[in-house]
Amino acid sequence: DAGVIQSPRHEVTEMGQEVTLRCKPISGHDYLFWYRQTMMRGLELLIYFNNNVPIDDSGMPEDRFSAKMPNASFSTLKIQPSEPRDSAVYFCASTRDYSYTEAFFGQGTRLTVV
Amino acid sequence: AQKITQTQPGMFVQEKEAVTLDCTYDTSDQSYGLFWYKQPSSGEMIFLIYQGSYDEQNATEGRYSLNFQKARKSANLVISASQLGDSAMYFCAGGDIDDKIIFGKGTRLHILP
Numbered sequence: 001d002a003g004v005i006q007s008p009r010h011e012v013t014e015m016g017q018e019v020t021l022r023c024k025p026i027s028g029h030d031y032l033f034w035y036r037q038t039m040m041r042g043l044e045l046l047i048y049f050n051n052n053v054p055i056d057d058s059g060m061p062e063d064r065f066s067a068k069m070p071n072a073s074f075s076t077l078k079i080q081p082s083e084p085r086d087s088a089v090y091f092c093a094s095t096r097d098y099s100y101t102e103a104f105f106g107q108g109t110r111l112t113v114v
Numbered sequence: 115a116q117k118i119t120q121t122q123p124g125m126f127v128q129e130k131e132a133v134t135l136d137c138t139y140d141t142s143d144q145s146y147g148l149f150w151y152k153q154p155s156s157g158e159m160i161f162l163i164y165q166g167s168y169d170e171q172n173a174t175e176g177r178y179s180l181n182f183q184k185a186r187k188s189a190n191l192v193i194s195a196s197q198l199g200d201s202a203m204y205f206c207a208g209g210d211i212d213d214k215i216i217f218g219k220g221t222r223l224h225i226l227p
Contacts (some may be wrong), residue, residue, distance in 0.1 A: 033215060043205065043217040056214050059184075091159060096217070103149055103215060105159035 006092050013113055018080040021109045023092030024073055034067055034077050035091040043091075049075065051109035058106075082113045116141045118208050118218035133196050134181070135221050137206030138188040142223040146191040146213040150178070153220070160213045162204075165189045201225045 005024040013019050025032045034046040047057040052069045060067070064083070069075040081088055089110050095103035117140040127133045139148055150162040165173045165180045167187075174181045181190040193200055201223050209215035 008166075035217075042219050045214055045216055048214050051210075089157065093159075102161060102164060104161050105151070107158050110157075 004094050004104050004106035005094055006090075006109050008109060009107060010110045011112070013082055013111070015083055015113055015114075016081045018078065019082045019113075021090050021092075021111070023075045023077070023093075025075070025092070025094030026096075026105060027073070028105060029094035029096045030070060031095045031097075031103075032075050033093040033103075034075070034095065034097075037089045037091060038087075046077070048071040049052060079111075082111075084113045087112050115205055116143075116208065116210065116213075118206050118216055119205075120184045120206050120218035120221050122221045123219070124222040124224070126226055127196055128226050129198060130195055133191075133193040133200070133223065135191040135193075135204050135223070136188070137208075137218060138167055138186060139208035141180045141187065141208065143149060143210040143213075146187075147211065147215075148180070148182075149207040149209075150180075150189075150199075151207065151216070153205060155202070159205070162180055163176075163191070196225050198225050198227060 007022045011113045030051050031050040034044050037043045046059045047067045067077045089108045091108045093103055093105045093107050119138045121136050141227045143208045146167045163173050163175045165179045165182045172182050177194045179192045201224050203220045205220045206218045207215050
């Protein structure tokens with residue numbers, strides 16, 4: 001398996017634009033997590049899914065953020081409208097079943113909102 | 115709410131020495147897992163090692179091992195024979211089984227030649 005795949009790797013966008021980040025988890029992994037990493041706040045959990053169902057989205061900062069997982073092999077994190085304070089590295093991670101013996105990250109998407 | 119505590123913001127260690135990085139997981143659940151990740155300057159998150167709360171043995175993976183103290187809910191990462199390439203940010207993460215995985219603030223490790 002190729003691991004968790006995120007796209008794009010880098011995104012530069014203007015304030016007010018819509019941004020969509022994508023993630024393909026490892027095949028067979030039931031859990032998918034979206035994290036945001038900044039210098040000030042470290043690694044924050046935004047939302048996680050179990051079997052494509054959102055379980056906890058309490059970390060989503062505002063209504064401008066939304067996430068979907070239409071099937072087991074794809075998830076999106078959307079920011080609309082984007083703001084400069086959304087600039088961060090966004091990571092997607094997946095793990096198989098509830099035993100949590102492994103949890104792997106994608107390469108991350110570095111988002112810059114100007 | 116659960117919380118991961120890493121008490122060492124930064125460490126300097128001489129090459130070839132062993133390193134111990136601290137991690138404690140504050141949770142009321144008895145079933146949980148603890149993870150360690152390495153984040154080099156390139157930015158990717160590299161999974162290192164995992165310890166389940168009901169695992170009988172301390173986890174080991176090559177030069178990485180965990181000193182798991184169940185009563186304290188701590189899983190300190192031990193890196194034996196440190197190398198220059200071990201210089202990186204190290205994150206501890208934890209999750210109650212069937213629940214979210216949260217991260218500590220990290221420890222920046224510097225290996226000195």
